[in-house]
Amino acid sequence: MSVVLDHKRKAGARQWIALGVLMLPVLLVTVNNTALSFALPAISQGLQPTAAQLLWIVDVYPLMLAALLIPMGSLGDRAGRRKMLMIGSSGFGLVSLFAAFAPTAEWLLAARVGIAVFGSMLLPTTLSLLRTVFRDDRQRSLAIAIWTAGFSAGAALGPIAGGFLLNHFWWGSxxxxxxxxxxxxxIAAPLVLPESKDPNPGSVDPLSIVLAVLTMAPVVYGIKTLATSGSPLESALLIVVGAVCGVLFARRQVAKGYPMLDLRFFRSPRFSGGLAVNTVSNVALFGFLFFFTQYLQLVNGRDPMSSGLLMVPGLVLSILAGLGAERIARFAGLRTAxxxxxxxxxxxxxxxxxTDQQVSEVPVLVGFTLMGAGTGLATTLSTDLVVSSVPEAKAGAASAVSETGYEVGAVLGxxxxxxxxxxxxxxxxxxPAGVPADGAQAARETLGGAFDxxxxxxxxxxxxxxxxxxxCSGMQLTSLIGGVLVTAVAVILVRVLRGDRRVRRAEG
Structure with missing residues (x-):
């Protein structure tokens, strides 16, 4: 009886303070990443990287993060989640200092790799610690809603803070x-955060860690290479390598008594459905952001600061939708929400x-606002679905899979x-006729090249x-494909969640 009461105990002031402390690294990671996207022109001028180096400065972070989240989540379950969070935060700060004063593009690229390694320690541990701190189902749902809203808040603060700093200081700021x-x-984390770990973790399995990295990194990079007009053969080989390593990883997990990732998680419609929502929502959001930011700055000629401010309403609505997600789910039903x-x-x-974006920017702003509300609502509830569908001792591994869905979605978007x-x-x-061949080639590469x-x-x-x-034609066609894709996933999800008894109970 005492165990049941402990499992459902209500959180007090200390636990809500702990949530505030856990939000700091979440805000940090998202602010850092969105602010960087606005610093790219200044980095280009300051360090004069090649086109490939500039692309890697952006891409290496989500690529490494996607590859390392599952191993780091599992290590957190074994070594201690608070300990992993402290190590990751210290490393993230030190490497960020290194990045701020990087003298060359190569140094900045190396720093971005380091930031990704330490960043992969932060996100799974913050989410899994929420499962430890908040044991009451409703309070946990609210805490996860606030945690998810932290992503949107960071995304909103990033362009504003980044725009302000770039208008007054150098790119490293x-x-x-x-x-x-x-x-x-x-300072605050040791005072309010409890330590937690898997009581029966088993030993660390280095081969599983290597196989997990070799599963994610080649597949993500292969897809990126294929989508950016790279060699189809190279992309196919990378994807095949990742798939083979994935099969070997899965076979090893099934054979081990204490696997790094328990593949039985995926039998749960809550887990698999929640992971699908996380991935598809971020495919949609980051795909939209790819053309949205270019549209605002290049087509409409806005500076980074004003472009960032125009994004705020959609991001604020994402926060509000996330905070109200649990109440909406109680009113309409979890699956419906x-x-x-x-x-x-x-x-x-x-x-x-x-709509015609050449006539007005209003439709694009409306589209982004709707997307912000939708992703805030869907990802908040889907994250709770994933985290609550596994035993507490495995929260780190489940949180890491959820975060991997976010990152893979961002990369694929x-x-x-x-x-x-x-x-x-x-x-x-x-x-028009008369454009020199070299100028025509540059104009066809990118929209920025055309305006140059x-x-x-x-x-x-x-x-x-x-x-x-x-x-604008490209935006319209891509948006049509994106809309059809998300609609198809929504229809599939209705069927998937209909068969889950826990979802039906939540709706009842």
Missing amino acids: VFLLAVPVLLAFL VVFGLVLVAVGFFVVAF TAVLGGLTTAFYQAHLDL VAAGSPLGAAIADAATAAF
């Missing part, structure tokens, strides 16, 4: 955002697909939907108009 936040966390969130995401895409936007832009670009060519050409207005028309 965006990395210094991490330092005061981490200092506050390292999750599916409704995905429907809002799809409608956001369709608004862009069936940029790679697949971003790649489609670029491909449609290139297919629809109709440059237009700035130095007597045909500048015609080139800019052609590029704008082609890019």
Whole structure:
């Protein structure tokens, strides 16, 4: 009887303070990443990286994060989640200092790798500690809603803070955002956060860790390479290598008494359905952001600060939808609330697909606002589905899988939907006669390249108009595909969650 009462005990002031402390690294990671996207032009001018180096400075973070989240979540279960969180926070801060003062592009790239390694220790442990701190189901759902809202809050603060710093200081200042936040966390965390770990973790399995990394990294990189017009053969080989390693990883987990990742998790519709929602929502969001930020800054000529401010309403609505998710689920039913969130995401895409962005930016802003509300609602509930579907001792591993869904979704959103936007832009670009061959090639590469060519050409207005028309056509076609994809997942999810008894109980 005492165990049951302990499991359902209500959280007090100390636990809610602990939630506030756990939000600091969450805010830190998201602010750091979104602020960096606005610093890329300044980094290009300051360090003069090659095109490949600049791409890797952006891509290496989500690539490494996706590869390391599951191993780090499992290590946290074994070594202690608070200990892992402290190590990750200290390393994240130190490497951020290194990145801020990097003298060359190579040094900055190395720093981004380090930030990803230590960042992979943060997200699974914060989410799994919520499962330990909040044992009451409703309080845990609210805590996860606040945790999820922290992502949107960080995404909203990143462009604003980054825009302010870049308007007043050098590009490295965006990395210094991490330092005061981490200092506050390292002081407060030992005082209010409990240590927790799997009581029967088994030994650390280095081969499983290696296989997990070799499963995720080649597949994600192969898809990115294929989507950015790389070698199809190279992409296929990378994906095959990842798939083979994935099979070996799965066979090893099944054979072990204490696996790093218990594959039985995936038998639960709550777990698998929640993971699908996390992944697809981030595919949609980051694919949308790929063309949204270019549209605001290049097509509409807005500076980073004003572009960031225009994103705030959608991100604020995402926060509010996340905070109200548990109440919406109680009113409408859990399955209905999750599916409704995905429907809002799809409608956001369709608004862009069936309107003319050359006439007004309002439809794109409306689309992003709907998407913010939909992702805030859907991912909050789906994260709770994943975390609550496994035993508490395995919360770190389950949280890591959930976070991997986020990161893989982010990578695929940029790679697949971003790649489609670029491909449609290139297919629809109709440059005026008289543009030199080298200028035409640069204009076809990217929208930014087209505006650079237009700035130095007597045909500048015609080139800019052609590029704008082609890019807006690409946005529309990509949005149509994105909307159809999300709608299909919503329909499938209705059937998947219908068969889960715990979802039916929650709805009853």
